Each structure stands twice: as structure tokens, then as C-alpha cells.
Amino acid sequence: MSDKRVITRLFVANRGEIAVRLINACRKLGIATVIGVSEADRDSLGAKLADRAVCIGPAPAAQSYLRMETVVTAAVGTGCQALHPGYGFLAERAALARLCAEHDIIFVGPSPNAIDAMGDKLRARKLAAELGVPTVPGTDRVRSSDDLLEFGRRAGYPFLVKASAGGGGRGMRVVRTPQEAPAAFESASAEARAAFGDATLYIERYIERARHVEIQIIADAHGTVVHLGERDCSTQRRHQKLIEEAPSPVVDESLRIRMAQAAVELARHVSYTNAGTVEFIIDVDAGQFYFLEMNTRIQVEHPVTEAISGVDLVVEQIRVASGARLSFLQQDVRLSGHAIECRINAEIPERGFQPSPGLISMWRPPSGAGIRIDSHCYSGYFVPPFYDSMIGKLIVHGRDRSDAVARMREALAGFRIDGVSTTIPFHQAVLAHPDFVQNRVTTRWVENNLIPELHQAESVT
Amino acid sequence: MALTHEDVVSILKIIDESPYNEVRLEIGDLKLHVSRHGSGCAAAAAQPLPQTIESPVPPAPKSPPPAQAVPASVAPQQQQSAVPTVAAESQIHEGLVVVRAPMLGTFYRAPSPGEPPFVEVGDRVGTDDTVCLVEVMKLFNSVKAGVDGTVVKIAVENGSMVEHGQVLVLIESDQHTTHAAVQ
Numbered sequence: 001m002s003d004k005r006v007i008t009r010l011f012v013a014n015r016g017e018i019a020v021r022l023i024n025a026c027r028k029l030g031i032a033t034v035i036g037v038s039e040a041d042r043d044s045l046g047a048k049l050a051d052r053a054v055c056i057g058p059a060p061a062a063q064s065y066l067r068m069e070t071v072v073t074a075a076v077g078t079g080c081q082a083l084h085p086g087y088g089f090l091a092e093r094a095a096l097a098r099l100c101a102e103h104d105i106i107f108v109g110p111s112p113n114a115i116d117a118m119g120d121k122l123r124a125r126k127l128a129a130e131l132g133v134p135t136v137p138g139t140d141r142v143r144s145s146d147d148l149l150e151f152g153r154r155a156g157y158p159f160l161v162k163a164s165a166g167g168g169g170r171g172m173r174v175v176r177t178p179q180e181a182p183a184a185f186e187s188a189s190a191e192a193r194a195a196f197g198d199a200t201l202y203i204e205r206y207i208e209r210a211r212h213v214e215i216q217i218i219a220d221a222h223g224t225v226v227h228l229g230e231r232d233c234s235t236q237r238r239h240q241k242l243i244e245e246a247p248s249p250v251v252d253e254s255l256r257i258r259m260a261q262a263a264v265e266l267a268r269h270v271s272y273t274n275a276g277t278v279e280f281i282i283d284v285d286a287g288q289f290y291f292l293e294m295n296t297r298i299q300v301e302h303p304v305t306e307a308i309s310g311v312d313l314v315v316e317q318i319r320v321a322s323g324a325r326l327s328f329l330q331q332d333v334r335l336s337g338h339a340i341e342c343r344i345n346a347e348i349p350e351r352g353f354q355p356s357p358g359l360i361s362m363w364r365p366p367s368g369a370g371i372r373i374d375s376h377c378y379s380g381y382f383v384p385p386f387y388d389s390m391i392g393k394l395i396v397h398g399r400d401r402s403d404a405v406a407r408m409r410e411a412l413a414g415f416r417i418d419g420v421s422t423t424i425p426f427h428q429a430v431l432a433h434p435d436f437v438q439n440r441v442t443t444r445w446v447e448n449n450l451i452p453e454l455h456q457a458e459s460v461t
Numbered sequence: 462m463a464l465t466h467e468d469v470v471s472i473l474k475i476i477d478e479s480p481y482n483e484v485r486l487e488i489g490d491l492k493l494h495v496s497r498h499g500s501g502c503a504a505a506a507a508q509p510l511p512q513t514i515e516s517p518v519p520p521a522p523k524s525p526p527p528a529q530a531v532p533a534s535v536a537p538q539q540q541q542s543a544v545p546t547v548a549a550e551s552q553i554h555e556g557l558v559v560v561r562a563p564m565l566g567t568f569y570r571a572p573s574p575g576e577p578p579f580v581e582v583g584d585r586v587g588t589d590d591t592v593c594l595v596e597v598m599k600l601f602n603s604v605k606a607g608v609d610g611t612v613v614k615i616a617v618e619n620g621s622m623v624e625h626g627q628v629l630v631l632i633e634s635d636q637h638t639t640h641a642a643v644q
Contacts (some may be wrong), residue, residue: 055624055626055627056625057564069598070597073567073622
């Protein structure tokens with residue numbers, strides 16, 4: 001797998017901001033791009049910026065972006081040597097990586113075997129445990145609600161039931177009392193079967209006060225695995241990340257080294273290549289970290305790592321996919337300053353974050369030193385109702401955390417979007433909150449603290 | 462007043478099905494302006510149309526056009542994606558039925574390499590007759606004529622990749638011919 005292959009044309013198998021990001025990385029490398037678009041995305045920025053756009057199907061993703069045979073046929077038919085899946089859609093399907101290999105297309109991502117090894121959460125947990133990486137206390141596969149009751153008797157409540165094939169909070173339930181166990185088992189397994197075609201469940205202890213911290217790694221086909229430090233994604237709502245930052249304000253150098261070593265070790269063990277993220281949960285009260293899962297793709301929040309490391313992760317992804325060596329070694333990595341990313345969604349925060357697609361009549365992002373916008377939007381763009389509601393990412397880079405917070409507040413205030421409701425006011429509320437400023441946020445802070453406070457403030461006025 | 466997901470879907474559907482190019486909707490403070498043309502809005506309503514259709518096709522299927530009337534297809538590598546416009550659609554005159562690719566795939570004119578094509582220009586076809594195949598990863602999908610009539614154009618070269626919605630074959634409908642004759 002160490003043969004070097006020339007990539008002159010790459011297929012962009014995604015949409016939205018990440019499609020634009022991939023096209024820009026290819027331009028930097030002198031690689032032509034072909035994008036597969038649905039009927040709803042014919043006029044998208046990605047379609048305009050790519051060297052060629054081909055329509056792969058109707059608007060619903062199940063009939064276009066999720067059809068791997070169509071996507072690979074389009075890549076072959078347009079003479080591409082490589083395919084980048086971005087994130088979401090088909091990005092973590094080992095079958096896509098295999099199909100690409102069968103058609104002599106370079107899949108920009110890890111090998112199908114590495115995707116399989118990490119895609120099965122139970123298998124990944126076992127692997128981590130074998131390597132001495134701490135995992136959240138829990139069980140192997142559970143087969144009935146009796147197994148849940150048994151765990152509850154032994155270890156106490158509450159605990160989590162999770163889908164082995166899961167992700168994004170789907171197929172996951174909190175069990176707080178024995179009475180909740182049967183319904184939780186049934187609904188979690190039904191949801192897991194519907195979403196992933198696999199109803200396998202397991203149990204994890206419920207950590208009351210947790211921070212979500214993840215390590216970015218990247219590996220080439222020559223055995224070099226490096227890490228680029230961590231990102232803290234604790235500001236979430238229903239397991240959906242809203243704000244990410246790097247470095248984590250709760251991770252010190254010794255913890256960083258231990259987590260990074262665990263991540264690199266795990267990657268080496270599955271002969272991992274390309275970019276990946278090893279997610280950990282930090283139990284704030286116990287001061288302990290646990291392996292959660294590995295994401296075998298580029299992440300939405302990769303720009304915060306790029307900001308503090310100066311590494312273009314997508315460019316490196318494409319380079320290593322072609323068989324080239326990483327352009328840097330671990331000792332070359334220098335992390336400097338502090339970066340924060342806010343995901344700007346077309347949603348109405350005060351109405352339970354209900355999506356608000358429609359016409360963006362005015363799009364005027366902030367600009368200036370230390371500000372980066374990753375987006376596919378422009379004045380006159382129609383946000384289609386068929387896909388994810390994220391319309392852009394606002395990333396700031398400052399000297400330190402307080403500088404970054406100040407820059408983010410300023411950038412949010414200067415971001416004008418008319419025509420659709422956005423989460424900008426919500427981000428402003430987070431950035432102004434003493435809990436965020438003083439690092440008291442945990443993964444359930446938005447739901448348990450911030451949203452109730454905002455509702456209260458609303459009903460008072 | 463804000464738009465819900467369902468509202469937007471139904472608005473798009475209404476525009477998609479209507480002959481109008483612009484819709485202005487005002488409900489209280491809410492003002493919505495959706496247009497098929499221009500600044501890239503209402504993308505969902507746009508229909509694809511490849512570059513191969515540049516001029517109206519002459520509606521004279523009585524004497525079959527010569528075989529070389531099949532347009533030379535552009536090599537996929539060089540071909541720029543056609544930006545679909547609804548305006549170009551009007552160039553296709555009434556009575557001419559457009560058969561489009563139901564999916565992206567490889568276009569085949571014959572059931573297998575050695576066999577004669579399903580249809581040639583000038584051939585009479587029935588609604589349920591197969592006019593071509595679109596293949597995606599060894600899965601062959603037959604494309605029906607959808608109308609009784611006469612094949613006037615085969616817009617794609619055998620073996621080339623077609624996009625979802627790309628025009629494959631043009632058929633002069635019998636119904637229109639009869640109708641015109643009565644007039």
C-alpha cells in the first residue's frame with residue numbers, strides 16, 4: 001500500500017460547507033474536482049466552484065448522496081482517481097471504501113478494515129481495553145431488559161444503553177430506575193435496528209459531569225502516526241456539538257500526553273491510515289478519562305486544530321491517500337494560541353432548535369485577523385429543507401482562551417444573516433455566560449442549565 | 462411568523478408544479494420571494510438539461526433523418542456540467558416527449574454488446590417499449606418510451622455516462638400528430 005499514485009482529479013462525494021472545503025484543498029494541490037450533486041444542490045456553491053458537477057439523483061439524500069453505487073459510478077465515469085467522502089453521508093461506510101478499491105478509485109480515508117474495526121463500538125471498546133486504554137465501565141452485549149436490571153442491581157442507576165453500531169446519540173437511552181429498563185431496551189434496540197440495521201446494545205456507566213475531549217490523529221501508509229493535540233467539544237445539545245475549541249481548557253500537559261499516546265497506540269494497532277479522531281470522555285469529578293469511540297473521517301470541527309497547528313488536514317489527507325508521506329513528524333508539531341468554532345445552524349433556538357430553511361437574503365460574514373468562515377452560503381442562497389441545518393462554521397484564533405472568546409464575541413456580533421433564523425444569538429448567549437468563560441460547562445450544561453435560564457429570562461421580560 | 466420545514470417543502474412543491482417562474486408570498490410580516498431564475502434560488506425546482514439540446518428538433522419524423530443526425534457526444538472528461546435552465550426547456554416544442562435518465566449511470570442502446578439497438582431514429586415505439594438501458598454497478602435499468610410515437614433523436618452516445626435527469630431520447634408523440642392533423 002506504499003505505492004505512490006498520482007491524483008489529478010478527485011470526486012467530491014458530499015455537499016454543503018465540507019464540499020467547498022474539499023474543493024479548496026484540491027485547488028491548493030492543483031487537483032481538478034468533480035462534485036456529485038442532488039437536484040436540490042445544482043446551484044450550490046460547491047457545484048459552482050468544482051471543475052465539473054454531475055447530478056447524482058433527486059433531492060432526498062437516500063436517493064442521491066447515500067447511494068454508494070451511484071457515487072462510485074459517477075467518480076469512475078468522470079475519470080476521477082480519488083474520492084473524498086467528507087463527513088456524514090457515506091463517510092464511515094467500509095462498503096464504500098471497498099467499492100472504491102474494486103473500481104481502482106483511491107478512497108480518501110482509512111482502509112475498510114480499520115473502518116470496520118472502529119465502526120463497531122463494542123469491538124472498539126474491547127480493543128481499547130486490550131491496549132490498556134481506560135473505557136467507561138460497562139458491559140459486553142446485552143440481550144434483554146433482564147441484563148439491564150442485573151447491571152442496575154450490581155452497579156446502580158443511572159446508566160446508559162448504547163447501540164454498538166451507533167453514533168450521534170441514536171440508539172442511546174438513559175436508564176434512571178429499574179422501571180425504565182424494559183422500555184429503554186425496546187426503544188434503543190428498535191432505533192438502532194432502524195438507523196443502523198444492527199440492534200446490538202451494550203451498557204455504559206452514566207457520567208454525571210463529563211467533558212467531551214477528542215484527539216486528532218493523522219497517519220500515512222509508511223507507518224507514521226502523529227497527533228495534533230485535542231479538541232474540547234463539551235458544549236453540546238442532545239449529543240450534537242455546538243461549540244468546539246482547542247486546546248481543551250480542562251486538559252493539562254500530562255493528561256494531554258496520556259490521551260494522545262492512547263489515541264496513537266489505538267491507531268497503530270489497527271494499521272490506521274489517514275485522518276481520524278479518538279473521542280474520550282473526561283469524568284470531571286473523578287479526574288479520569290475514558291475511551292469513547294473513534295471517528296474514521298475528517299470531523300466538522302477540524303478547523304480549530306488547523307488554527308492552532310498550522311496544518312491543513314484535508315491537504316494532508318489527500319497527500320497520504322495518494323501514498324505520500326506526511327509532510328511533518330510529531331516533533332514538528334507546534335500548537336499555539338487558542339481556537340474556538342461555533343457551528344452556525346439555520347434553526348430557531350427558542351423553538352427547540354427547529355430547522356428554518358429558506359432564502360438567505362443577506363449573507364455578510366465578519367472578517368479580520370484570526371477569523372475563518374467555512375461555508376457554502378451567499379446572499380441569495382436557498383437553504384434546502386432536505387439536509388443538515390448547518391450553514392457555516394465561524395472559527396476564531398486568539399493568543400489565549402480569553403483573547404479567542406473576545407474575538408468570537410466580536411465576530412458573532414458582526415455576522416449578519418437575513419432571511420433565515422440562525423443559532424448566532426444562542427452562541428452569543430453561550431459566549432457571554434460565566435459558566436462558559438470559567439470552564440464550568442459539561443456535556444449536559446446546555447440542556448440542564450443554559451436553556452432553562454434562557455426560557456426563564458424570556459418569560460420574565 | 463416563521464416558516465416550518467413542511468411549509469417550505471410545500472411551497473417548493475407548488476412552485477415546482479406551477480408554470481410560473483416567480484412566487485411572492487406575503488403573510489403578515491413574512492415576505493417570501495422565490496424565483497426559478499437568477500441568483501440560484503429554488504434550486505430544487507430546476508430541471509436538468511444537457512448541452513446536447515441546443516436548437517429545437519425539427520418535427521418531421523415522416524422521412525427518418527440520416528443516421529449521422531445522432532449528435533456526437535462530448536467526451537465526459539471535457540464536458541462541462543450543463544447549468545439547467547427552465548427557459549431552454551421551452552425550445553422543445555409541444556408534442557415532443559423527452560425521455561430522461563432515471564438515475565446516473567452508463568447509457569446503453571442495446572440489451573448486450575452484440576445485439577442491435579432497442580431503437581433507431583425513425584422507429585415507431587409504444588409506451589411500454591424499452592428504448593435504452595442505464596446501468597449502475599451491473600444493475601441494468603430499462604428505460605421505457607412512456608408514449609406512443611416515433612423516435613426523432615437519440616441524444617447520448619452508447620456507453621457514455623449520463624447524469625440523473627439527462628435527456629436520452631426524444632420521441633414525437635402520436636397524439637400530438639393526430640391532434641395537429643385534425644387542426
